[in-house]
Amino acid sequence: MLRHPAHWLGLGFGSGLSPIAPGTAGTLWAWGVFVLLQQVFSPAQLGGLIALSLPIGWWACTITARNLGRDDPGCIVWDEVVAMWLILWLLAPASWHGQLLAFALFRLFDAAKPHPVRWADQCFKGSGWRGGWGILFDDLVAAFCTLLVLAAGRHFGLW
Template identity: 35%
Template sequence: MTHMIATFFYVGHLRPAPGTWGSLAALPTGWAVYLVVGPWGLLAGAVLAYVLGVWATGVETAGKDDHDPSEIVIDEVCGQWIALLPVAFGAARAEADILALWPGWVAAFALFRLFDITKLGPVGWADRMHGPTGVMLDDVIAGIFAAIGVGLLAWWAHMGFLANVNPA
């Protein structure tokens, strides 16, 4: 059970780049969660993924030298769902089809992968914590940074850039 959770239904065994596969797998599952329970359900899913991820990662890495094996991708799922929250809440607020906001999906994915891979600032600090909390927390922080970026890009697109376009 812990292996299935930690690898997000074995997606973490895909190669190359299991973290990217985990992030990609988070997109359709995040969409499904949103369809069933809305944006608050996606937020609850991210919290649940974090709690289960800390537990499953702890069990899977107990007594091993590698504190963050590449097949553990529940952290990417959690972080990716956090990155999608502005899209989910924006779609719900606008009563829009969440898939119509596809640029937000692309931005959430790209920004999350950027922050997760580069480990800038607090993301790297959390990654250096080692242990299950560090494994999960670096992706939570990367997800928060990506969500902020998605929100800023949405603002720019809807308020900044589009507000300055003069229709003829």
């Protein structure tokens, strides 16, 4: 993790090094950090941070995957971080229970990879910049699916 600055970001400041469910650990880390960031930044500033986190994360995921010698290592969790921040930012203000439901739905979509997340996971496979974008892309699609389910549930009065 200390060999390159991109590794800090790609590995979610160490959360991706969890021996058990690194994607879940990274998503939990993202949730906790987002709650703290909400205390400091306005919604517009958070949106700017998320927008900036995408290209910087693309760079970090690309470099980290290349240095690890694998296309999409499970320890790279910046994709989960950015996706969870995006979900929480678009849901805000959301209750603790709403955030928990968003977390659970996102983890379900990210881990189970139903269509269209599975499609997105296959779109940009490989090494280099294309593969770095692919690491992020399927999680962004999982975030979209999470938000779609939450919106549908709200529309039909399920929550």
